[in-house]
Amino acid sequence: MNVLQFFQQNHAEVLELTLEHLWMVVASTLLAVLVGIPLGILITRRPRWNKPVLGGANVIQTIPSLALFGFLLPVPWIGSRSERLAILALTLYALLPLIRNTYAGIKGVDPAVVEAGRGMGMTDRQLLWQVELPLALGVIIAGIRVATVISVGLATIAAAIGAGGLGEYIFRGLAMVNNQLILAGAIPAALLALLADVSLGWLERRLSPREAVRSVAS
Amino acid sequence: MQNVSSNGVAIEFRDVHYAAPGGVEVLNQVDLEVKRGETLILLGRSGSGKTTTLKLINDLVSPTRGEVRVEGRTTKEWDLIRLRRGIGYVIQDAGLFPHFNVERNIALVPRLEEWPKEKISQRVGELLHLVGLEGGIAERYPRELSGGQRQRVGVARALAADPPILLMDEPFGALDPITRDELQREFLGLQHRLQKTVVFVTHDLREALLLGSRIALMENGRVVTALTPLEFRASRDPLVKRYVDAFGDGSPPDALRGTS
Numbered sequence: 001m002n003v004l005q006f007f008q009q010n011h012a013e014v015l016e017l018t019l020e021h022l023w024m025v026v027a028s029t030l031l032a033v034l035v036g037i038p039l040g041i042l043i044t045r046r047p048r049w050n051k052p053v054l055g056g057a058n059v060i061q062t063i064p065s066l067a068l069f070g071f072l073l074p075v076p077w078i079g080s081r082s083e084r085l086a087i088l089a090l091t092l093y094a095l096l097p098l099i100r101n102t103y104a105g106i107k108g109v110d111p112a113v114v115e116a117g118r119g120m121g122m123t124d125r126q127l128l129w130q131v132e133l134p135l136a137l138g139v140i141i142a143g144i145r146v147a148t149v150i151s152v153g154l155a156t157i158a159a160a161i162g163a164g165g166l167g168e169y170i171f172r173g174l175a176m177v178n179n180q181l182i183l184a185g186a187i188p189a190a191l192l193a194l195l196a197d198v199s200l201g202w203l204e205r206r207l208s209p210r211e212a213v214r215s216v217a218s
Numbered sequence: 219m220q221n222v223s224s225n226g227v228a229i230e231f232r233d234v235h236y237a238a239p240g241g242v243e244v245l246n247q248v249d250l251e252v253k254r255g256e257t258l259i260l261l262g263r264s265g266s267g268k269t270t271t272l273k274l275i276n277d278l279v280s281p282t283r284g285e286v287r288v289e290g291r292t293t294k295e296w297d298l299i300r301l302r303r304g305i306g307y308v309i310q311d312a313g314l315f316p317h318f319n320v321e322r323n324i325a326l327v328p329r330l331e332e333w334p335k336e337k338i339s340q341r342v343g344e345l346l347h348l349v350g351l352e353g354g355i356a357e358r359y360p361r362e363l364s365g366g367q368r369q370r371v372g373v374a375r376a377l378a379a380d381p382p383i384l385l386m387d388e389p390f391g392a393l394d395p396i397t398r399d400e401l402q403r404e405f406l407g408l409q410h411r412l413q414k415t416v417v418f419v420t421h422d423l424r425e426a427l428l429l430g431s432r433i434a435l436m437e438n439g440r441v442v443t444a445l446t447p448l449e450f451r452a453s454r455d456p457l458v459k460r461y462v463d464a465f466g467d468g469s470p471p472d473a474l475r476g477t478s
């Protein structure tokens with residue numbers, strides 16, 4: 001039985017696992033956005049927090065994913081359902097690209113523009129919302145894009161703790177030494193990653209103000 | 219900003235020192251008065267402290283010692299936001315917001331001050347006219363403008379809320395000589411009409427002599443002297459003479475003509 005036949009016969013299950021997979025990715029990325037962007041903004045305002053925040057996110061990134069799932073297992077409420085656990089783990093992994101890109105995006109805004117705003121009497125909040133965030137948006141979305149693509153790949157491992165998703169096929173295929181089954185999980189996962197990359201890449205180009213790049217010609 | 223002090227002094231530096239965060243002394247005892255309605259030029263070479271002196275006025279930089287008074291009140295006493303909104307600020311390359319079109323750039327302070335919409339768009343029209351730009355340019359973005367146009371927009375933005383004080387940091391420094399000449403002339407006309415208190419930073423002596431009602435020469439974080447253009451040209455002060463000699467009368471200095 002080749003992969004195409006497998007998809008035809010099991011299309012309902014493939015769809016269900018793909019949706020599970022997608023849910024884990026979307027939920028974790030949204031959570032990471034809600035936490036990571038404010039943290040990124042915070043460290044542009046409070047330089048003292050820069051090292052602990054970025055350092056912490058970096059350390060999380062170095063924990064092997066299977067081990068992280070294991071560490072989170074004893075956490076109450078989270079550990080009681082594998083899906084929650086997977087989403088939390090994926091969120092933690094997505095934090096670093098989000099914090100880093102938010103920080104880099106804001107710091108990358110032309111200092112002359114920021115100083116002009118400050119000098120004309122903009123409050124810090126006005127400067128952030130009207131100048132810095134709009135100009136950093138492209139870089140921030142690039143961070144979301146990286147986080148999402150990583151997360152699609154990592155979410156396959158969530159099947160190891162019974163959280164479902166396309167990893168189910170991959171682990172089943174590994175256990176049964178069945179390459180077709182592995183591909184049945186890997187191909188849709190790869191397509192999801194590609195889709196996320198292309199669509200967020202498009203959004204990134206749409207929302208990066210081209211004007212943000214100071215034109216050299218005058 | 220109302221005319222609080224009656225002695226005709228708009229800005230006053232008293233024994234101002236400033237050391238950069240690393241401890242490097244940038245300003246070393248600056249004493250200076252800027253009279254209401256005059257154009258005071260801060261002239262000096264790179265690193266002499268001109269820009270820092272300028273930024274002390276809108277408190278982008280705070281003195282480590284001494285005080286800066288604007289309209290009789292020290293910058294510490296001022297509410298920062300109020301102080302800055304009452305001072306127009308023009309910098310080199312204009313510092314326009316790249317994601318705002320010309321209209322929104324000019325309307326910056328009026329919008330922050332929550333002027334009614336009609337009043338803002340009327341004011342933008344007036345200002346475009348004032349700085350010699352056509353109304354059609356209002357929808358364009360900074361990257362679609364020439365250097366000269368950007369600088370005009372920068373001046374219009376600074377004048378938007380009709381501040382009594384204008385700070386200009388080498389506003390024409392990045393322009394080609396012909397455009398610079400044009401903008402300098404227009405600035406003179408504008409200043410003749412508006413009578414703002416202007417503090418203008420430049421290292422270009424010709425620009426200083428043309429635009430200034432007084433020229434304050436800075437060297438090593440101090441104001442060496444403050445003279446009218448006529449006095450400046452005639453001064454025997456060695457530092458002033460050196461500056462004048464370096465520029466000469468437009469012809470190459472003697473030393474370069476070769477010896478006979």
